[in-house]
Amino acid sequence: MSMDSRAVVVGAGMAGLVSAIRLRQAGMDVTLVTQGIGGIQLGQGTIDVLGYVPERVLGQPLAAVTAYGNAHPHHPYAILSADDVRAGVEFLRALLPDTFVGDLERNYLLPTAIGALRPTALPQVTMAEGECTPGKQMVFVGLRQLKDFWPELVAGNVARTELPGGGRVSTRAAWLDLPARANEVDSTPLYYARAMDDPAYRKRFVDALRRVVEPGETVGLPGVLGLADRGAFADITAQLGQPVFEISTIPPSVPGMRLNDALTRLAKDARVKVVLGSQVLCANIDGGRIRSLTVGTTGRPTEYAGEHFVFAPGGFESGGIELDSYMKVSEPTLGLPLWVPEGDLVVADHNAAQPLFSVGVRFDHDMRVLDTAGDTVHENLHVAGGILAGASRWQEKSGDGIALASAVRAADAILESVQNLEGARNA
C-alpha cells in the first residue's frame, strides 16, 4: 500500500468508524469528518443482523440474510451477501475482543426496557444472561432515582409473553433506593454508569442488591454496569454470586456508549485523523472522480483532498437524507440520486413499515453509488450504512449487519482498486 493513498470518510457511526479503521489498518492515510458524535450510543449496543422478516428470526440469521435478499431485490441484503455480513461482524469482533457473545448461528431473545423480547445476533457479554428460556426465574431491579427503567413494566411484559418454543419466564420486580450521586433524585443511566466505575460504589450497589434478590434468580438491571471500567460487570457478578444482565435504556444507552468510545479510541489511536464538529458542504468533482470535499470548518471552509471517499452519513434519522414539506426527499450533502419507493412515504398506521425509511442510494457490490440507469456516479465514492436504500433497519433489526457488511466491503473495494492499480504499474 502506498502511503500517499488518502481516504476521506464521512460519518462517525458504525459504518464510518469501521471503514476508517479498516483502511487505516491497511496503511492508508485516513481522515474522518463528522458533524457530531455518531449514532452508536443511541442504539442498544448489540449487533443486530436480521431480527424480523417480518416474522421473528431465531435460528441462522445469516441464512435469513440470504433468503431475505433473494426475496427483496431492493434490499441491501440483495447485494451484500451473508459472507459480507460475516466478514463485517468478524472484523468488528476482532477489533473489540471479549465484548460480544454469539456465533451468528442463532439470534438471542433478550428483554428490552419495556419487556418486549428482541432478537439480536450478538449481545454484549453483559447482556447474555438475559436470554429467555422456559422456567427461568428473573428479577428485574430498578433504581428509585432512575426514571428510565421500570421493573414492574419489564417483569409484567416478560411474564405474559409465551416463548417461541412454548413456556414462559417467571418474573418479579424489585427496587433499590440508591442515588448515583448525593442529592440527585433524577439521574440518567450515564450518571449511574459513571458511579459504577468506582469499586466502592459497586460494593454499596451489590450490598443493596443482595437484600432484594432471592436464590436461584437471574438479575435483570438497567444498562448502567460501568462505562470506563470494563471490569465493572464481572466484579458485580462475582460479588453477587448470581447471574446478572443489563438491559439498554432509552438514550443515552450506556452499552452503546461503550462501543462508540472503544471504536473511536481505536480509530484515534491508529491515527485516523478525526475532524469532529464540521459539516461536509460539497464535493469537488473532476472527470467523474471526487477530488476533495469542502468542509465547513470555522473561519473559512477547508478542502480535504483524497483519492478515495467513503460516505456514511446515516439515513433520514441522522440528517443524511432530508424530507421537505412537499414530501420531496433529497441527499443534501453530495446531491446523490436517491431510490424512492412508490406510493406514500409516510403512512398513518404506526405499526406499519414507513416507506420513508427505505429511501436511500442504490449501490453495487463495490459500494459505488449507482444512478437510476444503473451507472456508477463517482468512480471513487463508496457508501456504507444507513444511507443505503431498501431497508427499514429499525423494524428489521438489520442496521448493524448492513453497516458492518457495507463498511468492510467499501474499505476492501478501495484496497482492491489500489492493489489493482499498483499491480498494473508494476507490470
Added chain:
Amino acid sequence: MPEPLEYPKAMLTRATLDACIKCTICETACPVSAVTPLFPGPKFVGPQAERFRDGESVDHSLDYCSSCGACTLACPQGVQIAELNSQARAVMKEDNMPLRDKLIGQTVLMGKVMTPFAPIANAALGNKLVRTVVEKTVGVHRDAPMPTARLHTFQGWMKKHQPPASPRTRGPVVFFSGCAGGYFEVETSIKTVEVLEHLGYEVIAPKQGCCGLAQQSNGLFDEATKSVLKLCDQLRSGGKDLTIVSASGSCAGMLKHEAHEIMGVDEEKLHDVGTRMREISEFLLELHAAGDLPTDFVRNDITVPYHAPCQLKSQGMGMPAITVMELIPGVKVIESGRACCGIAGTYGLKKEKYDIAQAVGQPLFDMVKEKNEGIAVCDTETCRWQIEKGSGVKTVHPIWLVHKAYGLS
C-alpha cells in the same frame, strides 16, 4: 445605537434549538455535568430550558456552564448548544454582573500591571495570605492557577529581535500573540516567530491588544465586541490579505467564529481577520499537505501526553498538532481524550467553581502524571497553567517540540 445585548436577546428566540431531537449525545459529552449535579447538562439548560425563557431564565443553573463547547462539537444535528447558553447567560447576568467577572476579563491590564513588577507580582500570587484576601474580596479562588509574570513582554523582545540573515523566501505573515502570549507565555510566542522565520517567513507582529474572549465568556459582550474589533484593526495593520498565525489556540477561535456566532459581530473586518486566521499547527499542517514543510527534524525520542483545548477542538479542524508533532522522528503523542481541562478560560478561577474545574481536570491530570516523560503538551495558555498546576508536570505548546526539532533550541 443598538440597545445593549440586542443580539443575544433576539437570538434567544431564533436559535437552532428546533433542530434538537433530544438524543442526549451532548449530555454524554459535557464535562461539567459529569462532575456536579449543580449543572443539569447542556440539553436541559440549552434546547429545553430555552423554550421556557421569555426574556429571563427560569433557573440560574445556566451559570454553571463553563462554555467549553463540548456539547456543540458533539451535536450531530447542528444545534449550537454552547452558543445558545452563552447568549442566555449574558442576558441573565446583565443586571447583576459581579465585579470579579468584570476584572478577570481584563487580561491585558493584568499583564501591563504585573510585567514591570514581575518578581513582586509572582511572589504576591504565590503568597497564601494575599490569595486568601483576594478570594474573600474579589472571589478568585486562592488555589486557582495564575500566570507567571515575565520581566519582558513579547513586543519588547520583538523590537530588539534581529531576524535571521538568510533571505525571506516565503514572504510576510502576521503573528497574533494574544495577550497571554504577549505578557505571560512570551517564550511560546518567541519560539513561534523563530520557527516561522526558520521556514523563511518575514514575521510582522503589529502592536495588539486582547481578543476579548475572557470578557465574552463572562457575558460582557459590549466590552468584548470593542476589544475584538480593535484587535481586528491592529492585525489588519500588519498587511492586507496576509495569513495571520496564532499560537494562542483559544484566541484564534474567538476571531474565527466565537465573536460572530456568540456575540453577533458582523463587521467586515472581523470576517476578514477570521478567514485569514491560522492556528500555528493548522498552518504547519497546511504547509505539509502542500509539500512545503521541511521535515529535516532532529530526532527526539519522547512520549508526550497531549491535550487539545476545548476551544481549539471547537474550531472543527480536528487535532493538527498531533500530526505535526508526530512528523518529528521519535515523538509519540498520547491524546488525552478529555473534553476540557476544567479551567475553560476564567471559569476555574472563580471561588464557587474552582472545585468543579478541578474535578473536571482530575482525569486529565492523572493521565498526564502517568504518561509523561518530563513534559506535557497543550495549545492554550490558561489550560497549560491548569494542567501544570494540577499534574505538577511542565506543560508546553506544541511549537516547543517543533522549535527543538528544527535545532532552534
